[in-house]
Each structure stands twice: as structure tokens, then as C-alpha cells.
Amino acid sequence: MQLALATAGLVPALNAGPVPVARLRPDGAETGARRRFEAEEEIYAEGDRVIHFYKVVSGAVRTYRLLSDGRRQIDGFHLPGDIFGLEAGTERRTGADAVIDTTLTAYRRNDRDALTDEVGALAQEVVAAMLRALERxxxxxxxxxRKSAKERVASFLLALAERAGTEGLIALPMSRADIADHLGLTIESVSRTLTQLERDGVIALQAQRRSVVVQDMPALRRLDG
Amino acid sequence: MQLALATAGLVPALNAGPVPVARLRPDGAETGARRRFEAEEEIYAEGDRVIHFYKVVSGAVRTYRLLSDGRRQIDGFHLPGDIFGLEAGTERRTGADAVIDTTLTAYRRNDRDALTDEVGALAQEVVAAMLRALERxxxxxxxxxRKSAKERVASFLLALAERAGTEGLIALPMSRADIADHLGLTIESVSRTLTQLERDGVIALQAQRRSVVVQDMPALRRLDG
DNA sequence: CGCCTCATTGAATTTCGTCAAATGTGGTGG
DNA sequence: CCACCACATTTGACGAAATTCAATGAGGCG
Structure with missing residues (x-):
């Protein structure tokens, strides 16, 4: 919590969203720009040495921390376009798994180090990504x-809807357990809350309850805060 | 939540801790490098235009967000040496107040913009500060x-102890309400938890309950997780 | 000295978690 | 193609933790 990471090269868990990261050149040589991961496959673990950071091409990734007794907090889901895996130190403080089959582009951590010495737009992009991660x-x-269970679920659905950009239909690639560990709830509370939102006519659950149609967007926004 | 802040110059709420920010040159001209604030005085408000970012010289600062019904979440307390007030957009997303009488050094937001174009160590420092903010x-x-009330309070006390560096005596410059809004609890829960820790012989409350002596550090660490 | 604010303490309530069971779904193999 | 199995999700009953409401106590300031 207070290591003298000083001016070390670095990079934390973050996501870029609509930030233009297109100019990031994948490192083709040593890393193999593209990497594929199957559903539930580990991308890196807490404690691993930091070598790369990533941009999501397709699929979905969760980054998380664990307590010794197994409690998990997912700090974010990373969807196509998002950057994650930037870390301050040389060692992973979070773990990362693919939620579903996922394709990533890997960048060498050193590309990041070089950044601040260049006039590059790359620096701008990564900095922007970091700041967005902090906002999130x-x-x-x-x-x-400060939010109730209902408010948490509403916020979550709204955030997913905005990020996916898909008007109406929201895909839920992650399990109830993942959602629960993201929202600080139990899977039962997530399930109950979704059911209640459905009963209230705010949403409709579809396709084995793995996608959601928002039927009353104003109500959903009102529930949020 | 998804504005195209793109490559805009920017800066979020963050703190630097032990990061060497000494090289930051205070902007003496327009801003007046040093600024003093009284206890409870507002430094900036949500919605304000972003002009400066700050380093704490002495005192304590809280940065927070509000929900429309008044619920407040304090995202961090900033103590001497910490940098805060970096923001992604041109508008403040958080508010900041002095908790007690406080002295700050103000830097122009533009200094940050210039950063990425220079080989400056300044860039390194600010990036390090951002990454530390994300870790926190x-x-x-x-x-x-994922933590219980007791664990939250224990974590909070441990974090304060580490940051202050004062072995033994931990000053609590902020009110119970501030602590509660930081830990996601009510003032009653904070008070009850402190009392219980005291009864258990883990801590001792002193000086109108505004400072704490850790009497059983191992126990406190065990409570944390 | 008395007011005003902050902190503490107590009792009742609420929300959410825990434990348990039922339902549903997809996958596997016969 | 169907039966069975494993697992995820939902639903229900109950309990625990934290909040809410309310009152009391302790200092600081005028």
C-alpha cells in the first residue's frame, strides 16, 4: 500500500471504452499480437510478473482481487475496445480471466515505458485510459x-447498455456469481433483484436469462440515482 | 460515463503518497503556488471547471461524490504529500473540501498537458500518482x-497508520460522518465498531476520541483480511 | 453557564445474506 | 433421440448484520 514504486514504468487495471486506442501497435514479434482464451481461462493471476497489457478484441474479461478466505471483488468487466492489465508495479495485484471465449491484443509493458519519453499519441491514449479507469x-x-441492491443492479444494467451501445438488448456474458462479485452482493440477491425488476415490468429476461431487454428505461434510470 | 474525452488533457482524483513529487514546480504566477483553506472550506465543487491540481502540504482533504438525495461517498482522504485533483475531463466529477485547516500547492492543469510532450520526470511522477490512485x-x-463493518474500520485504521507513518498514535482529523461516508457505513456503525475494538483491547481511543492508539497490531491485521 | 455540535448508546426495523430445496438448462452417452 | 447428470439459477424460510429512529452524554465556544 505504499511501496516506493516511484518512477517505475507502470500500468494498472483499466479500460478505455470509446477512447481511440487504435493507434496502439500490437507487438508482433515476441508476444504474438493476438492471443485467444477460452471461457473461464486464466489470463494472468495475482502475483504474476507484469509483462503485457491488453486490449479486448472480442469476448469479455473480468479483473478481480481475492481475500484470503475466498471472497472475491471483481473490479471491472472489460469488453471489446477496453484496455486492461496496466499495473503500477512489476507484479500483478489483480487476476484476470476470460469470461467467455475471448481474443486479445497483447502489448509489451515496455511500450508503455517508452511512452513518456516520446511525443507519441500513444502516451495520450494510455493516459486517457488510466483516467477513464479511475472515473469508473x-x-x-x-x-x-452507498447504493441498495436494486440500485446496484439498475446501475449495472445501464452501464452495460451504454457500453455495448446495443439499444434494447443487453447481453450478460457473465454468470450471476460474476455479477454478484462485481456488485458486492450474493448470487441470490442478484437473482431476486432481476426477478423483481422483471415483475415490475422494467426489464424482460431472455435467452436463458443471459440477456435483458429494457422495457422501461426511465424507470431503470430512476432506480439508479 | 462514455464521453469522448479522448486525448484531452486531463487528471483525476488521486494521491501520490510516497511518490517523489518534489520536482513539481508550483505555478507561482497566476495561481499563487500556495493556497490555504480553513476546516470545512470547499476547495472545488462537482461541476466546476478544472484549472488546477494540488499537492497537500499540510492538513487533510476529502474528495467525494454525491447522489441526488444527498448520499455521499468519499473516495479518498488526502494527506501531506498526496496529489489530488487530477481529472479526466474539463469539469469536476468530484468535490473536494479541507477537512481541517490545510495548505496546498496548486499546479496548473496545463502543466499536465505539457507533460506528455516532454521527456520530463514530471510526467513520470504524475503517471505514478495516477497508478497509485487506481491501486487505492x-x-x-x-x-x-466484500468486507464487514469491523474489517472496514480495521482496514481504515491500518491504512491511516501506514500513511501517517506514526507508530502507535493515529490522528483522526475527520469526523465520524466523514469516516462513515468513506467506509460505506453509518456514523452509528463506525462509532459502535470503534467502541467494540476498544472493548476488545485492540485499540484505545484518546483525545475526545479523535485519535487512536493501536494496542494489538496483530489482532488489527487479523481483522482486516 | 448554557447552547450547539458531535459522538455514543439503545431498541426496533430493514435489508441482505445464509441455508436449503426446487426448477431449469445444457451436455453426455447410451 | 432420449435419459440422465452436472451445474447454474431461481425461489423460499430464516437469521444476522447494519440501518434507522431516538435519546443521552461530552466538549467547545460564545
Missing amino acids: AQDHMMLLG | AQDHMMLLG
């Missing part, structure tokens, strides 16, 4: 610290 | 999402 973290702290 | 945010999300 702030939003999520508000959610975890 | 991750720790705090774990706390808010």
Missing part, C-alpha cells in the same frame, strides 16, 4: 458504498 | 464490496 472506479465506489 | 481505488472497492 469512482463510480463503482459510489455504487458499492 | 481497487483496494477500496474490495473493502466496500
